[in-house]
């Protein structure tokens with residue numbers, strides 16, 4: 327029996343760049359290994375299908391769906407599709423997110439709003455769509471992804487990213503308190519510097535001039551543990567929060583950063 331045996335999961339942002347393992351894909355794979363049925367949603371259907379193919383290869387059950395989760399009707403569509411396929415949603419994971427660098431003078435108002443849509447606004451949409459289901463079922467678990475950028479300055483001006491990820495934490499605490507009487511828990515994973523495919527792709531872009539090795543070495547030196555983490559580190563924290571092992575844990579924030587925020 328797996329740690330999520332019989333659970334039905336909806337993961338938003340369950341693909342990864344290329345065939346790599348980002349946070350979303352790692353959570354989907356790990357949750358499926360622990361006995362969950364996973365609806366894997368991504369903007370890019372091929373990325374979601376890559377995740378479900380990996381799950382199927384391991385003998386797990388998963389459904390690939392495409393949606394732009396910043397759009398209310400698309401969120402509702404994937405929630406409905408998940409319920410149609412699995413009958414219920416026990417666990418919602420809000421993994422979609424990304425960062426645009428810039429402080430107050432560099433960030434345009436448009437970029438600011440885009441970050442809030444991408445990182446925070448959709449968390450409201452998806453939560454709003456699943457809460458009635460979870461209430462009717464008598465419980466559920468929501469796992470949201472924030473970032474250590476919401477806790478402290480991590481060496482790059484990520485103003486809109488940090489503010490929107492702080493919003494994810496505030497919203498999560500609010501949901502935790504309000505819905506605790508309904509058996510619905512809401513918790514947050516707070517990753518630090520993780521070496522995921524999306525980060526690799528971004529580092530290879532124009533923002534760094536393409537000197538990926540130098541930036542990776544610099545980032546590896548920052549956490550107390552002397553290295554960046556990976557998507558599995560995030561996935562194991564999320565697994566605990568999503569599972570019944572965490573049945574008395576709500577409104578919590580698990581920092582997965584190798585000691586970065588202590589430095």
Ligand code: NAD
Pocket residue numbers: 338339340341342343347348349350351367368369370373393394395396420421422423424425471472473474516517518519520521522523524525557
């Ligand atoms: P990931 O590999 O999990 O990929 C995220 C997926 O979301 C991608 O496949 C992408 O196609 C999808 N996506 C993007 N916009 C979407 C939309 N509008 N609708 C549906 N799907 C969409 O990415 P990751 O780098 O592992 O990050 C995952 C989460 O972890 C994010 O919330 C991020 O902010 C957080 N995080 C990551 C790091 C890190 O270093 N990677 C650090 C701190 C926090």
